[in-house]
Amino acid sequence: MAKRESSIPVATLVERMINDIHTGAIIDEKNKLPTEPELMERYAVTRYTLRQALSRLSVLGYIYQAHGIGTFGRPRQDDNYVSVQNAVGLSTEMARQGKQLTTTDYSIDEVTAADAAFTPSAGKIDPATRLWEIKRYRMLDGKPYTFEHSYYLRDIVGDVPESALKGSLFAFVAENKTLTLGFQDKVMEAAPLAKENAWFFDLAAGAPMLIMNDDSYLSSGQLFAFSKLSYDYRMGKFFMFTRL
Amino acid sequence: MAKRESSIPVATLVERMINDIHTGAIIDEKNKLPTEPELMERYAVTRYTLRQALSRLSVLGYIYQAHGIGTFGRPRQDDNYVSVQNAVGLSTEMARQGKQLTTTDYSIDEVTAADAAFTPSAGKIDPATRLWEIKRYRMLDGKPYTFEHSYYLRDIVGDVPESALKGSLFAFVAENKTLTLGFQDKVMEAAPLAKENAWFFDLAAGAPMLIMNDDSYLSSGQLFAFSKLSYDYRMGKFFMFTRL
DNA sequence: CAGTGGTCTAGACCACAGA
DNA sequence: CTGTGGTCTAGACCACTGC
Numbered sequence: 223m224a225k226r227e228s229s230i231p232v233a234t235l236v237e238r239m240i241n242d243i244h245t246g247a248i249i250d251e252k253n254k255l256p257t258e259p260e261l262m263e264r265y266a267v268t269r270y271t272l273r274q275a276l277s278r279l280s281v282l283g284y285i286y287q288a289h290g291i292g293t294f295g296r297p298r299q300d301d302n303y304v305s306v307q308n309a310v311g312l313s314t315e316m317a318r319q320g321k322q323l324t325t326t327d328y329s330i331d332e333v334t335a336a337d338a339a340f341t342p343s344a345g346k347i348d349p350a351t352r353l354w355e356i357k358r359y360r361m362l363d364g365k366p367y368t369f370e371h372s373y374y375l376r377d378i379v380g381d382v383p384e385s386a387l388k389g390s391l392f393a394f395v396a397e398n399k400t401l402t403l404g405f406q407d408k409v410m411e412a413a414p415l416a417k418e419n420a421w422f423f424d425l426a427a428g429a430p431m432l433i434m435n436d437d438s439y440l441s442s443g444q445l446f447a448f449s450k451l452s453y454d455y456r457m458g459k460f461f462m463f464t465r466l
Numbered sequence: 467m468a469k470r471e472s473s474i475p476v477a478t479l480v481e482r483m484i485n486d487i488h489t490g491a492i493i494d495e496k497n498k499l500p501t502e503p504e505l506m507e508r509y510a511v512t513r514y515t516l517r518q519a520l521s522r523l524s525v526l527g528y529i530y531q532a533h534g535i536g537t538f539g540r541p542r543q544d545d546n547y548v549s550v551q552n553a554v555g556l557s558t559e560m561a562r563q564g565k566q567l568t569t570t571d572y573s574i575d576e577v578t579a580a581d582a583a584f585t586p587s588a589g590k591i592d593p594a595t596r597l598w599e600i601k602r603y604r605m606l607d608g609k610p611y612t613f614e615h616s617y618y619l620r621d622i623v624g625d626v627p628e629s630a631l632k633g634s635l636f637a638f639v640a641e642n643k644t645l646t647l648g649f650q651d652k653v654m655e656a657a658p659l660a661k662e663n664a665w666f667f668d669l670a671a672g673a674p675m676l677i678m679n680d681d682s683y684l685s686s687g688q689l690f691a692f693s694k695l696s697y698d699y700r701m702g703k704f705f706m707f708t709r710l
Numbered sequence: 711c712a713g714t715g716g717t718c719t720a721g722a723c724c725a726c727a728g729a
Numbered sequence: 730c731t732g733t734g735g736t737c738t739a740g741a742c743c744a745c746t747g748c
Binding site for chain 1: 525527530532533535538541547550551587588589647648649650651652653654655656657658672673674675676677682683685686687697699702703704705706707708709710
Binding site for chain 1: 733
């Protein structure tokens with residue numbers, strides 16, 4: 223009859239396992255994790271659930287699995303770089319690393335897509351779409367770090383409180399219970415520092431900038447924001463993990 | 467007795483589905499795919515297998531699934547940018563886009579890790595490790611595109627044929643039947659163009675370069691190469707897709 | 711409410727690595 | 730040969746969306 227034995231859900235399992243990896247509870251001196259049968263018993267889940275969790279950990283770079291050998295933990299590089307995969311927002315990511323991200327200057331204006339300085343990297347957008355245009359200058363541990371130029375679809379995100387403008391726009395959207403985040407397209411490039419932003423960075427116009435363009439979508443597939451972040455090349459480095 | 471009915475494996479299914487998405491065979495005018503039961507029947511696979519495939523397509527950005535609504539196709543941006551997720555090597559990726567990647571100048575030398583110009587972004591390496599040091603200048607459709615500086619572990623990859631040096635080092639390793647590719651750590655950054663490489667690019671020293679550092683591992687977790695690719699900022703843009 | 715994708719169970723067989 | 734992870738089946742129930 224396949225009665226539900228009420229085991230823990232995958233998301234919980236993933237959290238627990240990340241924690242147990244960090245504390246070393248399930249990693250031996252050779253970075254090896256217990257075998258799947260052992261983990262199944264330890265967490266009281268079926269193999270399917272366990273492997274769902276292992277798969278997520280593996281995508282995030284916490285572990286890798288070697289066929290016929292075993293499962294191994296991996297050092298995460300989040301401490302030195304910004305992970306492009308952990309979509310938690312810059313503020314949260316930096317807070318986790320014990321670094322302080324502050325917004326020193328910001329502006330918000332109402333525009334239509336036709337008047338925006340740029341458009342989403344992928345996809346199209348109706349020129350009549352009403353947008354919030356937000357510009358933010360942000361410092362990391364007191365040093366100029368990034369200039370953010372972003373557009374949010376007004377009809378979707380509604381009013382943006384000042385606390386979000388100073389802090390985390392990402393958290394503002396994520397915590398809105400009527401919206402479910404879906405996915406992002408990201409385009410990374412380098413470009414010379416523009417004159418109008420040179421004052422903020424300790425750099426001459428024309429200096430290298432690392433640029434990240436994000437198009438953000440809800441889980442329904444609806445675009446809700448697109449943005450361009452320019453990082454001081456000396457401070458901004460992105461990290462990611464790929465399976466071949 | 468759960469007899470095997472010999473349906474197709476996931477990898478095959480993924481290929482077929484990508485194809486059927488490109489040709490429009492399983493996408494309607496609203497970009498919607500058939501429901502899971504319909505796809506199960508179409509491809510004659512169980513739900514598990516189907517969802518494994520859908521999951522991979524979704525990670526690669528071909529589709530997204532909206533709970534309670536349906537599955538939808540997405541435009542891929544591979545035609546305009548280099549995808550950091552499709553790990554097939556630059557040569558193959560460009561060939562697929564109908565662009566010509568040529569190596570105009572290259573060198574290969576024997577060094578030890580102690581003498582290497584840089585080390586893996588993550589992890590450590592024994593200074594005594596024997597390496598191939600490879601430098602390549604590569605053009606895209608006749609224009610200066612990227613300078614590649616990479617190190618391959620000699621004891622793992624063995625001798626590197628000249629054809630691989632001129633063409634695809636990635637394919638050379640991938641086609642070696644005794645080696646199984648595993649994963650990569652990637653660190654992206656921007657930096658000023660160094661004087662010694664300015665001659666190759668049509669740029670002055672100090673111009674922005676987009677830089678990709680790769681540490682490549684076998685499926686056993688063994689490092690086999692680490693490299694640094696510098697792209698002309700006007701031509702090199704990276705694309706990726708993330709689920710939030 | 712009906713229909714969609716999301717999670718979970720229990721069990722079988724396959725393929726690779728190493729002693 | 731044994732133990733590891735990889736694939737697959739068949740079926741159940743859960744959770745969200747829109748009518």
